[in-house]
Amino acid sequence: MSTNTLALPDVTASDQALRRFLHGLPGVDPVGLEARAASLGTRSIKTTAKAYAIDLAISMIDLTTLEGADTPGKVRSLAAKAMRPDPTDRDTPATAAVCVYPDMVATAKETLKGSGVKVASVATAFPAGRAALDVKLADVRDAVAAGADEIDMVIDRGAFLAGKYLKVYDEIRAVKDASGSARLKVIFETGELSTYDNIRRASWLGMIAGADFIKTSTGKVAVNATPSNTLLMLEAxxxxxxxxxxQVGVKPAGGIRTTKDAIKFLVLVNETVGADWLDNHWFRFGASSLLNDLLMQRQKLATGRYSGPDYVTVD
Structure with missing residues (x-):
């Protein structure tokens, strides 16, 4: 199944209809959700399966730089790492994408040309999302015009928390239209949504509005991706x-730093939604520091020893 289109149009006929639908979703049992996430996190992964999981996780990473000090040179270096994460081992898979600000899209696109690695761009006044809609849409159009394959947008959390669900829906639809053929990832900033019920409502709101992916976080706040909030979004x-x-993809982002962490998330995917989502077209990690640990663990499986942090490049 491919690009999402407007679903359940009757529930978006008015603010009241959308509110009734979202507040009519089953309530989340926090204790049960966290217990299931913790239980799945204890699954033991043996050597052969671990090697497969490491390569799969590498192929699912959106290698990201989103700093005010980003330069074309840094973006080109990151793009080179995305294409060849381990220059000494050609069997190491490339990452899924490189994610940058809109003004760096052209540089990333040129460097990645012909590689198959996608260019993703955050837009809509990332990370706060506090801008007028026309400014947000201009941000998106600039990124798409520069060659972005994917757009990562942030929802207006203030509007969502104020119960202005139709406003959030309309904004996602407008960004979807401005994205053209680029796939749209909708970021909820789950750490600011306060409750699991809100995360479930945001997930359905994003999907109804046309999200190709739903994404936990910007990575810029204290609470980012967790097994529990990711499990909830996978269920959604x-x-x-x-x-x-x-079918809609899921992207946990922020705070996933170790191979052990990544494998726990892959177990969540396999046990909750199954093999259909075990592919970088439907599941991503927004976690650049994770790649270095995956590469070190991969080297250990191949050689029996750790190469240490100097073995991999520092982002």
Missing amino acids: VRDFRQQTGV
């Missing part, structure tokens, strides 16, 4: 596909 995409026939 599973239920959404059952109801609409449309």
